Amino acid sequence: MARNIQSLERAAAVLRLLAGGERRLGLSDISSALGLAKGTAHGILRTLQSEGFVEQDQASGRYQLGAELLRLGTTYLDVHELRARALVWTDDLARSSGESVYLGVLHQHGVLIVHHVFRPDDSRQVLEVGAMQPLHSTALGKVLAAYDPVAHSEALEGERKAFTPRTVCDAEGFEGLLDLTRSRGYASDVEETWEGVASVAAPIHDRRRMPVGAVGVTGAVERVRQADGALRPELIASVRECARSVSRDLGAGRF
Template sequence: MASDQGNNQSVERAISVLRAFLTGRPELRVSDVAKATGLGTSTASRLLATLETLEFVERDEVSGLYRLGTAPITLGGVALNQHPVHREARQIAQDLAAALGLGVNVAIRQDDSMFYLANFEGRLAPRSFVLTGQRKPLYATGIGKCLLLGLSAEERRALLPAMPPFTPSTITGHDRLDEELATVLGRGYATEIEELAFGRACVAAPIRDRSGAIVAAISISGPLSAIDLPAREAELARTVIETADSVSIGLGYVGPAHLLGSRT
């Protein structure tokens, strides 16, 4: 048992070192990793050296700084390829982004956050970074609102005890969120206009599996000027619902997602 505990601790420490690179800084010193993980400098250095031999991190020979290596990319690619929602949605989302010139995103719920499985940007909605693998708040995103439809009001309150604002448009109260989700359920799609970030908006719809459960959601997103919701909401809503239904059918669902109820 003592040996197992020691091995488990070693794994936890190694994972904590890798997570230190999630802060957004592309390169870190050994001291940065030690500070972020709470490990001693010598322990952090030893773990980094081991992770370097396994290609999980790389060390710049000139600066001595560490960055993530290629092994996490390999693992991430395999994980995505094995995920049923990603397999069904990837090509559909990519084709839609190219056709509309806007962003198309697919995400699932992970605890109290949404987790991006796929992200494609059209010519009208370019980004300098990839959203895949990132987490965003459920209550401040169109996809998140769709994912919250799968929970009861009581479950939502337990999951999201606090909803801090990101912009003046962010929904921060559960009564208001309940009203918003009732609207989403009734019309089959969600919208989000500058609730998470200024200058951006989206339209989203839920994706269901063969049991009818909401397992993911897909959105069409972009800058306000490109998505132009005041003029195009009906068109984009119809498109995103049809796209979500196509993915749902690929997952074994046989009913129109936007006409079936869920718990509220």
Template sequence: MTRSIQSVERATAILRLLAGAAGPLRLSEVAGTLGLAKPTAFGIIRTLRDAGFVHQDQLTSDYSLGDGVRHLHRSGIDPHDLRSLATNWADALASRTRLEVLIAVPERDGARIVHHVFRPDDSEQELRIDEVLPFHATALGKVVLAFSAGIASPSPDLERYTRRTLTQRAAFDVEMSRVRERGWADEHGELTPGVGAVSVPLRGFGGLGVGAVAVSGPLERVFHTVGAPRDGIVAATASTAAAISRSLGVHA
């Protein structure tokens, strides 16, 4: 007899129960049918409700199957939602690091920028929204590739953008292992000469990787001469990513 995760098992039972019901069920009916205490059933069904798998009628408080189950073929997060949730934090990160901030979502051929905050100085800067960054040559690309699912491995031919672009598949695989192990990625002029970046994953409900946030700027502003990020940059970016991720979890 293999062991199962009891609460997960109960969640599946609740979903089946609601699916087979002729109409919405009261919590007490769910709990009684499954032989659970009401607060126990409530905790599980609330989690399923927050995940969109269960729908609760506002007037009657009855529960039924949610759209999330039927729409399981559609995953990920709406880029509009991501941008509107992330704006304030991205602005604060730019102020704090004095670097530009980019937020991207995974797409089949790369990481698409959905939000861009300029570096807070007087320099000439160009808005990069909707630009698709190659996976292998950017910190954002590496992060979304490492932490999001459903993305095919990049083409074996890794295009060269600069002298520093990783074009050997083996070297790139090593780099990706480092990214997964570390939980963040860096970029040292692989796409644009002299430009560096540090990127951290954004996680949605349940830890699902839904995108990435990065700080970017001149190499010497992002890294020490020995190549490690300047003090506080990874921490600040990670802190911002965590705040955005939390709101993504709540929002879902």
């Protein structure tokens, strides 16, 4: 059996670390997290930087993913039927809701963001295409876990980390959230993953009525909730209608 090439494995580990952690990491952070000598980590980073897969901030010396990696990822995502079908509907959802819109799919025990529409204002925002979100705490993740048996198994078997005091981590409580998601047709995340942030998401189905992804909006709690603490009903309706529209475009028909 052919043996794996260690240098490639280490380079892949560096890229995963930069994709899944803080936006920028220093050399010491990377070498410590991966158990690599600083010289080894620096050599890998220098090579990845020369190929455009990693960029170094000149002021801080910290590293982040590079534009070449995003270009390669976007090439794949552009031919992804789900993303292509969702483009118009997610743009409409961002305009009508005034919030950021995310399209996610199951990938490596988490939610991979395959499309992100910025909140339609003049605030500074960071494109999160290619970012990973947890299955158990986010609205997108709970939708996938509720409707996709594979995502359900991965969410139950994986680590359910408490990101805030509101994160539901125990299996019984989590199953209760999934039951609620299926009964009402959408999932929510009110400060379960990030303090001060709330989300609403709904499932997308294909022509076989199989769950293929989730779409949702994310914004500040005070904008997503009403004064009485309930989620804005018009926001929930808009998210569900967006999910139904994308599903119809994928051939799911009326449901």
